[in-house]
Amino acid sequence: MKYVKYFFQFLIIILCFCIFKILGPNISSNLSGKIFQKIGPFFRSKKIIHSNIRKALPNTKKENLDKITNLMWDNYGRVFAEYVFIKNFRFGKLSSNIEIKGQNILDQIKRSNQKVIFVSGHLSNFELMAMCLDKNNIDLTAIYRPLNNVFLNQIMEGIRNKYICKNQIRKGIGGLKALISLKKKNFSTALMIDQRVSEGILSNFFNEKALTTTIPAQLVKKFNIPVVPIYIERIREINFEITIDKPIYFSKNDSTQIITDRLNKVLESMILKRPEQWIWTHNRWK
Numbered sequence: 001m002k003y004v005k006y007f008f009q010f011l012i013i014i015l016c017f018c019i020f021k022i023l024g025p026n027i028s029s030n031l032s033g034k035i036f037q038k039i040g041p042f043f044r045s046k047k048i049i050h051s052n053i054r055k056a057l058p059n060t061k062k063e064n065l066d067k068i069t070n071l072m073w074d075n076y077g078r079v080f081a082e083y084v085f086i087k088n089f090r091f092g093k094l095s096s097n098i099e100i101k102g103q104n105i106l107d108q109i110k111r112s113n114q115k116v117i118f119v120s121g122h123l124s125n126f127e128l129m130a131m132c133l134d135k136n137n138i139d140l141t142a143i144y145r146p147l148n149n150v151f152l153n154q155i156m157e158g159i160r161n162k163y164i165c166k167n168q169i170r171k172g173i174g175g176l177k178a179l180i181s182l183k184k185k186n187f188s189t190a191l192m193i194d195q196r197v198s199e200g201i202l203s204n205f206f207n208e209k210a211l212t213t214t215i216p217a218q219l220v221k222k223f224n225i226p227v228v229p230i231y232i233e234r235i236r237e238i239n240f241e242i243t244i245d246k247p248i249y250f251s252k253n254d255s256t257q258i259i260t261d262r263l264n265k266v267l268e269s270m271i272l273k274r275p276e277q278w279i280w281t282h283n284r285w286k
Contacts, residue, residue, distance in 0.1 A: 016081075028081040028085075029078040029238050032081035036080065037074050040073035050065045053069070055206045055207070072277070078125070079126075079127070083159060090164075099240070099242070101242070109228070115187060116247060117189050117191075119216055119227055120231060121193065123233070129232050141178075141183075143190070189219060191216070195213070198211065203264050210285050217256040228246075233274055
């Protein structure tokens with residue numbers, strides 16, 4: 001029964017993608033954003049979303065909670081439609097819609113042939129970050145979590161491998177082994193550190209304990225390499241700004257806990273810049 005549901009979901013999404021292709025990127029992004037503002041609340045409880053927002057912004061008034069929630073759904077819908085146009089963001093006219101701040105940092109990483117760990121969260125259209133790193137000829141591996149819908153996951157993996165980053169590694173023990181193998185070949189790594197995990201450690205996230213991945217800390221300690229925060233912001237509609245921050249160098253004596261706590265602080269600062277562009281629907285503190 002589960003796979004029947006997944007198959008019908010797959011058909012609906014493919015139909016939407018076909019319509020978006022006809023409408024073009026601007027209309028599709030705007031339309032999908034409006035649709036998600038209407039249908040999103042039927043799939044995720046507003047109570048949970050508001051509770052999550054208050055953990056980060058405890059003094060937020062009700063009207064601002066609603067505003068952040070509506071804009072979050074708008075961004076969610078826009079990202080959904082923009083998957084159809086990932087190729088255009090990489091190779092076509094839409095590539096000029098992405099501005100990179102900190103290009104000199106990327107250039108230095110390339111010149112020095114240095115492997116680093118790029119960390120970020122599910123902000124704005126998060127897929128564009130790994131795409132831009134790969135486009136800048138950074139030898140990159142990107143860690144991802146497969147979708148539950150097996151039919152849709154095949155499509156998404158195809159898009160990611162072809163247009164975002166050709167070295168995609170699934171989360172899990174097998175993926176970690178592949179990651180370490182590529183690290184020994186001087187590949188950098190890009191991963192999101194904002195998802196709840198079962199194999200992580202408890203770390204403060206907006207002053208509450210949350211299970212957090214230790215992959216960055218493990219790589220730092222094993223290879224003695226820096227962490228480079230990367231942030232993306234939707235400036236307006238389908239225009240984006242990606243910021244590459246200065247590398248963070250940890251001491252070889254720093255514990256996994258210290259490194260993970262520091263990176264959660266970095267993530268917090270990213271989210272607080274534009275809270276409406278982060279996904280508040282998942283309970284990170286569960």
